[in-house]
Amino acid sequence: MSDDFNMSMRKFLKQVGVTSQQKIEEAMRDAGVDETAGKRYEAKMVLTVDGLELEHTVTGTIAGRE
Template identity: 75%
Template sequence: MSDEFNMSMRKFLKQVGVTSQQKIEEAMREKGESETAGKTYRARMVLTVEGLDVEHVVEGMIEGRS
């Protein structure tokens, strides 16, 4: 794969990671530490790439702040 491809993919994945973390942290703050402490949240991320017929699902758990 080309350097241009690799750089564009890394840039996209970094943006996904950073913005996703920001959204989750924001939601946790809005909910409040007392409501999220000790709770576990099911998370699901769906990646689609138009024109490549790609749909990739990642599921996991996020622990509330303690």
């Protein structure tokens, strides 16, 4: 893979990570959720790439401090 390709992929993935965290934090604030309350949330991220027929799903748990 070329350096340009790797750089563009890393830039995209960084944007996904940063904006996803911001959206989760915003949703928690809007819902009045205290992240220190110890509640757990099931999360799912679906990645699709047009032209590659790729669909990749990642699931996990987001947990507040216990």
